[in-house]
Amino acid sequence: MIVIDKNKLTDLLDALNQSYQVIVPAKSADLTQFMPYDAVKEKNAEIILNENTVLSPKWLFLPQSEGMYAFWAKNKKLEIVDLPSDLEKMRIVFPVRHCDVQGIACLDKVFLDERHVDGQYLEKREKTVVMALMCNNPKDSCFCASMGVDRAHANNTVADVQVYDLGSEYAFEALSDKGQQAVEAIKALGSEKTVAVPEVKEQKIKVNIEGLPEKLSGMFYDSIWDSFMFKCIGCGTCAFICPTCYCFDINNKIRGEEGVKLRTWDSCMFDEYMLMAGGHNPRPGKKERVRNRFLHKLEYFYENYQMMLCTGCGRCLRKCPMNVDIVKFINQANAK
Amino acid sequence: MNPIAQEMQNIAKELLTSGEVTAVIGWEKGTFWYQSTPVMITSAEEADKLIWDEFCQPNLSKYLLDYRLNEGKVAIFVKGCDARAFNRLLQDNQIERQKAYLIGIPCPGMKDHKQAALVEESAKDSVPLAKVCQSCRYPNPVVYDRLIGSEVTPRATEPDFSDVMALEAMTPDERYAFWQEQHTKCIRCYACRNACPACNCRNCIFSDSKSGWISKDVNTSENQFYAITRATHVAGRCVECGQCEMVCPSNIPIMLMNKKYIKDINDLFGKYDAGIDIDTPTPLGHYKLDDPEEFM
Numbered sequence: 001m002i003v004i005d006k007n008k009l010t011d012l013l014d015a016l017n018q019s020y021q022v023i024v025p026a027k028s029a030d031l032t033q034f035m036p037y038d039a040v041k042e043k044n045a046e047i048i049l050n051e052n053t054v055l056s057p058k059w060l061f062l063p064q065s066e067g068m069y070a071f072w073a074k075n076k077k078l079e080i081v082d083l084p085s086d087l088e089k090m091r092i093v094f095p096v097r098h099c100d101v102q103g104i105a106c107l108d109k110v111f112l113d114e115r116h117v118d119g120q121y122l123e124k125r126e127k128t129v130v131m132a133l134m135c136n137n138p139k140d141s142c143f144c145a146s147m148g149v150d151r152a153h154a155n156n157t158v159a160d161v162q163v164y165d166l167g168s169e170y171a172f173e174a175l176s177d178k179g180q181q182a183v184e185a186i187k188a189l190g191s192e193k194t195v196a197v198p199e200v201k202e203q204k205i206k207v208n209i210e211g212l213p214e215k216l217s218g219m220f221y222d223s224i225w226d227s228f229m230f231k232c233i234g235c236g237t238c239a240f241i242c243p244t245c246y247c248f249d250i251n252n253k254i255r256g257e258e259g260v261k262l263r264t265w266d267s268c269m270f271d272e273y274m275l276m277a278g279g280h281n282p283r284p285g286k287k288e289r290v291r292n293r294f295l296h297k298l299e300y301f302y303e304n305y306q307m308m309l310c311t312g313c314g315r316c317l318r319k320c321p322m323n324v325d326i327v328k329f330i331n332q333a334n335a336k
Numbered sequence: 337m338n339p340i341a342q343e344m345q346n347i348a349k350e351l352l353t354s355g356e357v358t359a360v361i362g363w364e365k366g367t368f369w370y371q372s373t374p375v376m377i378t379s380a381e382e383a384d385k386l387i388w389d390e391f392c393q394p395n396l397s398k399y400l401l402d403y404r405l406n407e408g409k410v411a412i413f414v415k416g417c418d419a420r421a422f423n424r425l426l427q428d429n430q431i432e433r434q435k436a437y438l439i440g441i442p443c444p445g446m447k448d449h450k451q452a453a454l455v456e457e458s459a460k461d462s463v464p465l466a467k468v469c470q471s472c473r474y475p476n477p478v479v480y481d482r483l484i485g486s487e488v489t490p491r492a493t494e495p496d497f498s499d500v501m502a503l504e505a506m507t508p509d510e511r512y513a514f515w516q517e518q519h520t521k522c523i524r525c526y527a528c529r530n531a532c533p534a535c536n537c538r539n540c541i542f543s544d545s546k547s548g549w550i551s552k553d554v555n556t557s558e559n560q561f562y563a564i565t566r567a568t569h570v571a572g573r574c575v576e577c578g579q580c581e582m583v584c585p586s587n588i589p590i591m592l593m594n595k596k597y598i599k600d601i602n603d604l605f606g607k608y609d610a611g612i613d614i615d616t617p618t619p620l621g622h623y624k625l626d627d628p629e630e631f632m
Contacts, residue, residue: 030587031521054585055523064523065553140368230376233398235527237585253551264552267525272543286402318453321527321583322394323366323373 001164001171002183004190009047012170013037013094015186020092020129023060025053034060034093049095051139052313056243057093057100061107061124064240068120068250068261083260087127092182095133095163099144099313101154103243104130108158109305110246120263129182131172132159136200141314143205143327149311151200164198171195205314207330213302216295216333224336228294228329229287231322236267238293238316238324244309247273268292294329340441341388343484344413347439349380351411357437358408361396362386369460370452374399393446393466395577397421398533400431409435415443417468417577419477420611421533424575427614430536440480442488445469449582468578468591471496478612497599499592515560521586522559524552528580528590534570534610541565563593571597572620575611604628 004012016022022037028045033055040047070081096104104125111121132154138144145151154162160179164171171193174180239245249266252259266273269290274283283289301309310326317325348360364375364385372391376399377383396412398421403410414422419440425431445465452463464470473495476487503511526542529535541549542562550558567590574597580590601608605619605627 029517029521065555227376230399231374233527233530233583235530235583236523236525237527237583240523240525241585249545249552251545251552253553262551262553264554266552270526270543272545317367319585321531323371325367328367 001173001193001195002187002190003166003169003171003193003195004186005169007168008189011189012186015189016092016094016182019090019185020182021087021089023057023091023093025049025057025095031055049133050137052097052099052142052315054315054319055241056103056313056315057096058103058107058243058246060091060093060128061104061121062111062246062248062265064265066120066263068263070258070260072258074257085123087124090127090129090178092129092131094131094161096130096154096159097133097135097144097313098149098151098154099142099147099311100243101130101132101158102144102147102149102311103313104158105155106244106301106305106307106309106311107246109301109307129160129178130158131161131163131179131182133163134165134198134200136165136198138201138203139314140204141317142203142312143207143314144312145203146205146207146209147308147310147312148209152197164195166195166198205312205317205327207327208334209298209308209330212330212333213299215336216299217303219333219336220291220295222336224329224332225287225291228324228332229285229290231324232269232286232290233322234269234271234286234289235321236265236269238320239267239269240265241315241319243311243313243315244297249273268296290324294326297326298330338388340484341386344386344388344439344441345383347482347484348377348383348386348411351437352378352380352383356409357411358406359403359410360386361399361410361412363388363392363394363396363413365389366391368453369457370447370449370463388441390444390447391449391452393449393469393579393582395421395531395533395579397425398531398536400425400436401536404431404435406435409437411437411439413439413441414477414480415441415446416472416474416476416478417443417575419479420474420575420609421577423479423611423614424533424573425536427611427618428534428536428573438477438480438482440477440483442477442483442485443469443472443475444488445472445475445491450587466578466582468576468581472576474609474612495595495598495602497595499589500595500599503592503596515563516556518588519559519563520556521588522554522563523586524554524559524562525585527583527585528588529566531579531583532570533575533577533579534573535566563588563590567593567597570594572601572608572618573610574598576609 025048026035026040026045028043032048032053034057067083072079111118156175160176162173174183247266248263275281297309351357359378361376363372366373374394395418397418447463448466471492473490574594601619608619
């Protein structure tokens, strides 16, 4: 593995930034999120390495708003135009914690499903090098280990480079060809060493998901939803900060004779989400919406793809305005 | 146990056992030490969930909207700002007074839970009060059926507009740049709207994309349109509970815009505090012959 001193972080990012567009977690205007390194330098933002960002790196592959194509309607003729790709350069994102790497693996299941590969998503995935960071200092809201995330080794269907935090140094191990190229670009900053995988501190939150999807499949009409829905205020915070929530809406943005077909994030907590033509809403209230959110994460997705749609990143535990707590939900469901 | 929490539990038990109310809405302890979250209990056995601490900032009054069609009474605990929020909903004809049983709690001010989230519990004492609480003028409930404890002295007698004045002192370009940066961060989760007791429209234009007022495209321009429309719509009705800012995941200083409107309304139409009573018409909800009309 290539071992580089943490003091050389700026050199490392600058070296990568020569051939890639580097994306880093940073804090700007009191919000932590993944930002282009160029913007970080321009805004003098602080790079955040010791905690999960409030906004997940999901937008790198599934932007909150994304044009699909443009169209013109002139003189009774309709013209459809492809939009240019917004990725000129290869991107590299460093560092991504294992929970968020797992989040990308969840998105892959949906958007790279062999029955329908989503071209725009695929392009972003192919043009991005993911450098996964094993974090050995979990926060009190972290429970990725319980959700089946390997804390020592990131999901290697997504991670191109595995990074280990050795305290004062980072160790880089390439996991793919893309990753190998990226490691080559920073090799000169460090030295080749054999490194043992560091110990990880145990996470405070532990939750048992053994047999949970099967159990929940019989709980659609359970009274648990009546008590669990109360707190929810129906905002989209949980879905929008979540690394795995992938629901989107497709809509037109039309100005005069031209328009853009847009794909935008949507949240199943919104009242408009399930609204049908004619005004019928099959999920009319918060009970139905909260139930859908939890069952999608913990039952339906597992039934389709044999993995949970929750990676234990803990963002919703911290940021849900009213503290609708998925861990508490799992514990209560288990106790039923 | 905290004597106020003890009394809350006793009252909840009493009301539920006698059948005077069908449910009690209060606060319970959340996942982390800096979270206290709304809870609804429907039986006396659950009363021991109720707590009272320095993180009970969630405003409970808006939950009454979920039960407005229910038969029977719901009891809720109200701090000063929850009580003003209750009046807000009454004045907006959203709820009926006789369907709620209000248990007032004079509020010593709540701590800033976002600041608290950054430190360990051992440093709890160093966590400052939430910004709106620091200059709170109405810590005592302005409406209640029963009061727990005794009234407290307000922290301020006059509204604190120092941050608004700092904003006004900026050049237009600086101010524009400031709000641009803030609204670029907006993820349009609508938590600010949904937590706000003044945002009680049955159909919000922001939940109706086919209306054409705004698209679902999230960009600075449309985010600003949302932010300005929201603030304008609650202007003259904002009860200064600060929920909008507290729930914002992107840390946008939403109360700053609300306070700018409050200051302007005070200057143009005379001093007005929303939600203090339900008889004084809202300044933008009626007209007087001597209203300023410089633009006409």
